[in-house]
Amino acid sequence: MGSGNEAWLEQARREVPPRKLAKQMAIASAACGVFGREGYARASVDTLAAEAGISTRTLYNHFPGGKAELFRTVVSWTSGEVAQAQLARMAAVLDPERPPRAEDLERELVALARAFVGLLADYPNHFALVRHIHAEVDHVPAEVLAAWRDAGPGAAGRALADAMASLAAAGLLDVHGDPALAAQHFLALTSHLIVQLSSYGVLPLAPAEADRLITGGVAAFVRAYRAA
Amino acid sequence: MGSGNEAWLEQARREVPPRKLAKQMAIASAACGVFGREGYARASVDTLAAEAGISTRTLYNHFPGGKAELFRTVVSWTSGEVAQAQLARMAAVLDPERPPRAEDLERELVALARAFVGLLADYPNHFALVRHIHAEVDHVPAEVLAAWRDAGPGAAGRALADAMASLAAAGLLDVHGDPALAAQHFLALTSHLIVQLSSYGVLPLAPAEADRLITGGVAAFVRAYRAA
């Protein structure tokens, strides 16, 4: 031991081994499916380990806190992933630098709503998990809940509010002094409504019916918020 | 035994003892709180019995199917109760025989939205249970789910659609050919939005903020659906 040992310690402390991180994300990804399918109480450690293709002992090596720590990790991890995807879709449809022409507004908003609703189909595990978070809100640590809220619905809401403000600045919408509320109303009339009627994507909703709901919701939104 | 015994049997079969029914409803009422607080998996039979003030053995005497049968009973029982309350509030605000004057329309709709949102505070156990139903949709028997859906949100949606049709017939609203969709949009802009932002009533939402959401939602609805 001596200077060599010290150098090693210093390096180990500095560099977070990427190998471990990748494995932990793989475990968390698999756990997201299990927690979403079974819920926290029903999900057994054996099932979680099996779904990740590892032994229970390895799971405890990576997450010394056991099931609880794994759950916390999964919640913050998937929220970030899905929120990022949502922001990406929003940026793809609504470029704040180039506001749409007035006659294209409704078409663009329909595209945006379709993109949001598509998230439900593309991340079923995540939204199943969200259902359980809603249900077990009393048993989830407050800090975890706050972090999830901020990274998930909060981030999306803020970004959409900015987009609404942009459209208002371009003279396409009249947000009636509250772009954040306009953003919430847009979500309520489109994705929230579909979430409600399809029971979080569990009930099969005919594509034609979903489209009718989306276009109808956007039409109502435009009637309520179009610039006079 | 003999003719006396036969008469007794006949009577017993004819009359459903009201005593048992009352007790079972009391048990179910207490169980609603426990299931809502803990969820199905976490709720233990001991807790359910203690909350109802009975022994576990008595619980099994009333519900031979055990926890599962009790849960099924609770779901259908509370759904009916709350749906009935919701219909009552709707009838109290919107009398189909006497449509409001045009200048009172928005005020009446705000009153209706407030009545709906008030359900959240008045039946917290029920809505906590609904959260768990949503989360465990895969583990709830399909028949129970269908019955709940029909008695709960379904009944309310149909009644509200009728009310919207009435308002349209009175020349106060333009439902754009789909009174049911207008009803869903009303719910989405008012109670659904508040449910979402307050996490099913768990997050404390300042009364002033709730009121701002309600009036803002109704205002947007009126802008989208007022008769031209």
Place this chain on the structure above:
DNA sequence: ACCGAACTACAACGAGCGTTGCACTTTTTA
């Protein structure tokens, strides 16, 4: 090829759960 780290299989533990049977007490009812 080697060394250390990561991983596995296996067994065990303590606790909690749903459920049932049994003997006993209380309440209702005729």
Place this chain on the structure above:
DNA sequence: TAAAAAGTGCAACGCTCGTTGTAGTTCGGT
């Protein structure tokens, strides 16, 4: 008041689960 119905307390069963220790195995980096 006496029979019958309803309720109680207790013990026990079998099962699942979370978690940990240990000894042996595989694997990545040098």
